[in-house]
Amino acid sequence: MELVDAIKERRSIRRYQNKKVPLEVVGEILAIAKHAPSSGNVQNWRFVVVFDKEKREKLAEAAFGQMWMATAPVHIVICNKIGDVEAIYGERGRNLYSIQNCAIFGAYILLMAKELGLDTCWVGAFDEEEVRIILNIPDDVRPEAIITLGYSAERKITKMKRREIETLTYIDSWGNRP
Template identity: 45%
Template sequence: MTKDVIEAILERRSTRRFKNEQVPRATIGRIIDAARWAPSAGNVQPWEFYVIYNEKKKYELASAAANQRFIGEAPVVIVVCTVPEMAAARYRERGRNLYVIQDTAAAVQNILLAAEGYGLGTCWVGSFDETIVMEAMDIPRGKIPVAIVPVGYAAETNESPARRPVDEIVRIIE
């Protein structure tokens, strides 16, 4: 049983403590498939996903991410990369600077929500040294890591951090 999409959106919380329990590879496959089905400008899909099970590599990622140790403690870590030149070839500067960020952000969100749907916790990690991650994962020039997403069964239940009120963020124009 998976969650309804609205439940997944509302119930998803960042997870920073994981159980020492493996995630079936088929489930990771489905999560990557959800990422693949994210929208992208012109359907260019300027992304690649590194799926890391290797213990040593996970801790290298944690150390590249200001020692956020929970990255190493997750059973699986997905590194989402963008390939800016794919979008630039079609959309020039707007593709290179804006669409690739939006496209990969949509893919990351699909990963978080799909994982939630399968009962897994995740955290979108953006604080890391790009160069160190590229070296550790052998990511060639031209591909840029934009997010690190540890995935695993949550070993914590987190309160919902407050959201800004609707009337502060919505402007209705009639």
């Protein structure tokens, strides 16, 4: 699939087939996504790849009961090792770069998964402390996103509308439109 098609065809999928995704495929996705940029190339992203059904159910509960998540055979939990970025860039590194780095990696995962014929949903609404406990994540590492991964079982996928880019873009100065 062309990159442009992966970008345009990706949708958040919230129901998955009961079909396993091998570790090798997850590895392939991550091995491509690792080419994502990061501030000072610090690569503060870490991942917990969750296959275990019981843990996936617990993660869905920790995501304020988004139980559809458990239908996905894999959850990729993107974690932010904040200290690595803060050590170089201070407050801006802690509160901005470290999060941006992980978000870019996450976006690459979504697109690479689509490229390989898999589907995803980015889940941001969850109780961080609960996720920490379920996955044994240390206190200095922040779980930032859970990406559900698998093969779509959705019959009718609603295409979410996007705002016209012209209404969101200025030229040369804030507020200036041609």
